[in-house]
Amino acid sequence: MTYKAWVEKELGPLSRALGFRYTPEEEIHRRLETVRQGMKQAGMEGLLCIQKMDGYYLSGTAQEAVVFVHADGRTLLMVKRELERARLESPLEHVVGFESFKDLPGLIESHSGALPGSLGLELDMLPVNDFQRIQGLFPAMRWMDASRLIREARKIKSPFEVEMMKIAGDIARKVYLEGREILKEGMTEIRFGGLMEAAAKDHGHEGLLRVRSMNYEAYTWHVLSGPNGGIVSQSDSPMGGLGLSPAFPVGASLRQMKTREPILVDFGICYHGYQVDQTRMFSLGRMNQKFLDAFRACREIHDAVLDQTRPGADCETLFRNTVELAKKLGYEDSYLGPPGLQTRFVGHGIGLELNEPPFLAERQSYPLEEGMTFAVEPKIVFPGEGAVGIENTVLVTGNGCQILTPLEQDIFEV
Numbered sequence: 001m002t003y004k005a006w007v008e009k010e011l012g013p014l015s016r017a018l019g020f021r022y023t024p025e026e027e028i029h030r031r032l033e034t035v036r037q038g039m040k041q042a043g044m045e046g047l048l049c050i051q052k053m054d055g056y057y058l059s060g061t062a063q064e065a066v067v068f069v070h071a072d073g074r075t076l077l078m079v080k081r082e083l084e085r086a087r088l089e090s091p092l093e094h095v096v097g098f099e100s101f102k103d104l105p106g107l108i109e110s111h112s113g114a115l116p117g118s119l120g121l122e123l124d125m126l127p128v129n130d131f132q133r134i135q136g137l138f139p140a141m142r143w144m145d146a147s148r149l150i151r152e153a154r155k156i157k158s159p160f161e162v163e164m165m166k167i168a169g170d171i172a173r174k175v176y177l178e179g180r181e182i183l184k185e186g187m188t189e190i191r192f193g194g195l196m197e198a199a200a201k202d203h204g205h206e207g208l209l210r211v212r213s214m215n216y217e218a219y220t221w222h223v224l225s226g227p228n229g230g231i232v233s234q235s236d237s238p239m240g241g242l243g244l245s246p247a248f249p250v251g252a253s254l255r256q257m258k259t260r261e262p263i264l265v266d267f268g269i270c271y272h273g274y275q276v277d278q279t280r281m282f283s284l285g286r287m288n289q290k291f292l293d294a295f296r297a298c299r300e301i302h303d304a305v306l307d308q309t310r311p312g313a314d315c316e317t318l319f320r321n322t323v324e325l326a327k328k329l330g331y332e333d334s335y336l337g338p339p340g341l342q343t344r345f346v347g348h349g350i351g352l353e354l355n356e357p358p359f360l361a362e363r364q365s366y367p368l369e370e371g372m373t374f375a376v377e378p379k380i381v382f383p384g385e386g387a388v389g390i391e392n393t394v395l396v397t398g399n400g401c402q403i404l405t406p407l408e409q410d411i412f413e414v
Contacts, residue, residue: 007084015088019204021272023060025091027160031058031153032075038149039071039120046070046108046116047146048134051125053210053352054150056273061089066098068108076111078104105137120146125212155349155357156371162395162404164274165351165373169393169405171203172269172278180412185259185284189252190244193223196267206270209277211354220268223252226261229387230338236345238337238379239264239387259284262291262386264379273352277375278405279391282412294380295388295411297329301378302390305346305360309368309394309401315347315358316365322346322378331380338383347376350393372396373404 001009016022035058039047049055049067056062058069063086065079076094079086083097096107109115119138121131124147135143157165178199183192197220201207209220216235224231224241233240233250242253257263263282268275281287281295301322308318326335336342347360350373358364358372373396379389390409394401 004084007088011085012088021164022089023091024160027158028058028060028091030158032069034153035069035149036071038153039069039146042120042144042149043118044071044120044144044146044149045118046112047120047149048104049122049146049150050130051122051212053212053273054122057150057154057352059086059090059092061086062273063089066104068104068111070112070116073112076108078107101133101137104134115141118142118144120144120149122147122150151357154351156369157351157373157395158371161274161351162373164272165276165393165395165404167204168269168271168274168276169278171200171205171271172267172276172405173407174203175200175205175267175269176265176278176280176407176412179265179282180414183257183263183282183284183412183414186256188254188256189223189225189228189241190254192257192263193219193221193252193265193267196223196265197221200267200269204271206273208270209268209275209354210270210273210352213355217248219251220270221251222266223263224266224387225255225257225263226386227384228253228255229262229264230381230383230385232337232341232381236343238343238389239381257284260286260288262287262295262388264387264389266377266389266391268354275350275352275354276393276405277348277350277354277377277391278393278407279377279379279389280407280409280412281388281390282414284414286413287411290382291386291388292411294331294334294382295390297326297331298378298380298388298390299409300329301325301335301346302376302392305376305378306394306401306403309396310399311368311370311396313368314365315360315368316362318368319344319346319360319362319364322360326378326380334380334382336379337381346378347374349374368396370396370398 047069123145345361349356377391
């Protein structure tokens with residue numbers, strides 16, 4: 001039997017039996033129609049999607065491929081590797097193979113009858129060398145930046161996408177509950193996080209959180225105990241942790257966790273490409289009162305954001321309200337990081353990537369919309385002592401919000 005025949009006959013049933021979900025055809029067509037409307041408004045005749053998650057969003061496959069969208073025509077999925085799996089995974093009708101970027105102009109012209117007069121590219125992510133190479137293949141083409149158009153299309157989640165995120169949230173709930181049974185005195189941060197990750201994999205966590213960024217890598221989780229919770233590092237977050245070396249200076253370390261100190265666990269889950277983010281506090285015995293009080297303040301700030309979350313609420317105003325509340329509660333100098341290193345956001349959009357719109361942040365003055373999803377994460381940091389916080393992923397509904405990470409919000413005391 002040839003590989004192609006085996007894929008056609010066996011791989012689909014096998015993958016479904018093992019829990020694979022495929023993006024429905026109607027879902028892909030809805031997304032493409034939204035993108036086409038944006039293209040027409042921008043005067044963009046064609047669109048080339050090369051970034052993996054944009055291509056996955058529009059095709060349903062994460063194989064090595066390029067998606068061509070015509071504003072008034074059909075979509076073409078061009079696959080470098082692996083063509084047969086792409087045909088299985090994507091509901092698109094027109095799926096062809098290619099060997100080199102040099103093949104793209106001919107494939108597009110053959111598919112559409114002519115090359116478009118303008119092409120959009122993801123210029124926020126495309127390397128300059130690749131852009132210059134593509135430019136040379138399409139002489140006299142008018143180039144446009146499609147980055148914002150695609151991010152705008154992706155910011156409103158469909159019922160299918162919300163379902164995937166709810167499943168991810170349920171996996172997260174199971175992982176934290178199992179974490180309470182895993183945690184032991186004397187265990188290192190890295191071992192605790194690794195054992196929680198093993199439990200997450202058993203429940204279907206894909207083990208990867210994607211970020212639309214060039215130089216950001218992280219585990220899908222942070223375990224920050226005691227003084228390590230007060231260490232700031234390269235990531236734009238209230239705390240970074242010590243990490244394992246200067247080459248990976250973020251997250252869990254080989255430090256042994258101790259009694260009565262705060263243990264902050266920030267664990268993101270990915271299912272079918274869709275992510276949720278949440279943070280809970282653990283402790284071995286009762287935490288010191290200073291941290292208990294700060295945690296209650298984080299809970300109050302978190303709940304205030306959710307009380308104000310509804311369509312039309314201004315994202316920058318939501319952020320500034322949390323800063324004022326933290327000041328009122330006595331945590332002005334430790335809210336969202338140490339003095340001089342405090343972050344300027346309390347919430348970030350999430351979906352296929354960890355940094356999608358909306359952002360509850362300074363200089364992000366635009367309204368929330370029904371169908372947006374974001375993680376809200378107030379945290380309080382005491383340098384040299386520790387950090388506390390809470391985080392949930394929420395969906396903006398017609399008159400408020402719904403938490404997609406349904407786990408008890410109290411401290412997991414062991």
